[in-house]
Amino acid sequence: RRTETDLASALEDGEFELFYQPFVNVIQQTISGFEALIRWRHPQRGQISPAEFIPIAEEVGQIAPIGLWVLETACRQAMHWPSPLSVSVNLSPVQFREATLFADVRRILKETGLPPGRLQLEITESVLLHDTESVLAVLRGFRKLGIRISMDDFGTGYSSLGYLSRFPFDKVKIDQSFVRDLAKRENLAVVRAVIGLSKAMGIGVIAEGVETAEQRDLLLAESCDEMQGYYFSKPRPVTEVAAFLEAFN
Ligand code: G
Ligand code: G
Ligand code: NA
Numbered sequence: 001r002r003t004e005t006d007l008a009s010a011l012e013d014g015e016f017e018l019f020y021q022p023f024v025n026v027i028q029q030t031i032s033g034f035e036a037l038i039r040w041r042h043p044q045r046g047q048i049s050p051a052e053f054i055p056i057a058e059e060v061g062q063i064a065p066i067g068l069w070v071l072e073t074a075c076r077q078a079m080h081w082p083s084p085l086s087v088s089v090n091l092s093p094v095q096f097r098e099a100t101l102f103a104d105v106r107r108i109l110k111e112t113g114l115p116p117g118r119l120q121l122e123i124t125e126s127v128l129l130h131d132t133e134s135v136l137a138v139l140r141g142f143r144k145l146g147i148r149i150s151m152d153d154f155g156t157g158y159s160s161l162g163y164l165s166r167f168p169f170d171k172v173k174i175d176q177s178f179v180r181d182l183a184k185r186e187n188l189a190v191v192r193a194v195i196g197l198s199k200a201m202g203i204g205v206i207a208e209g210v211e212t213a214e215q216r217d218l219l220l221a222e223s224c225d226e227m228q229g230y231y232f233s234k235p236r237p238v239t240e241v242a243a244f245l246e247a248f249n
């Protein structure tokens with residue numbers, strides 16, 4: 001089980017694939033875009049979860065090439081979707097250590113032709129823990145190009161609130177751990193506070209991990225209109241995106 005050594009050849013052997021999970025505006029009944037989620041079809045071990053291999057890729061220095069493959073593939077595939085549907089790509093904190101990250105993203109947009117306004121990048125607050133000034137400079141550069149930036153897994157890190165004021169995020173993604181048990185008073189309180197704070201700051205909010213109609217209704221009652229989760233759709237292969245959009249309309 002040599003995940004490290006297998007990772008090195010997985011890219012050139014074409015073993016990665018992107019799945020897509022929609023963002024749903026529940027009030028308008030529209031899809032605003034899809035999040036790209038990487039999958040690894042290992043020839044011997046079958047599907048390996050990114051939860052397992054992304055941390056290893058970060059450790060062994062493979063996340064930079066894999067991350068660029070994800071960006072390039074997501075932008076290229078999103079070019080086939082009706083405008084203005086966006087694609088949202090997860091960036092690892094480790095990718096920010098590459099001095100070329102900004103130039104790489106700009107080059108990929110140019111090469112694929114995807115308008116920057118149709119690309120979103122998802123970062124976690126851990127990105128802002130180290131070398132904050134250089135990270136902020138890169139994030140500002142992205143935004144200047146017209147790329148939108150989301151804060152992912154919001155509420156799971158520490159000092160989350162401070163980070164929101166340090167950078168003009170476009171959107172906050174409420175972590176699924178809070179959505180899972182909204183009947184718990186503490187969770188509902190966190191969700192309510194995040195929604196209130198985001199709205200006061202002019203930041204969009206999306207709830208992740210919505211699995212039931214009950215969760216959907218509780219979130220709607222809190223004025224959270226945008227959601228993502230198995231209730232609406234699991235992540236699906238790119239070949240199913242067109243049919244999903246057709247069926248949703
Ligand atoms: O898709 P799934 O729920 O199995 O993803 C598990 C974890 O892997 C999540 O934390 C998700 O953000 C992360 N992940 C999925 N795709 C990517 C990717 O392309 N890049 C990075 N850095 N993380 C990803
Ligand atoms: O860290 P990030 O938020 O990017 O991780 C997204 C992960 O959550 C992906 O692995 C995706 O497959 C998973 N996911 C998406 N929707 C749901 C859901 O409704 N329930 C659960 N349990 N996981 C979900
Ligand atoms: Na994400």
Ligand code: MN
Nearest residue numbers: 152153173208
């Ligand atoms: Mn998330």
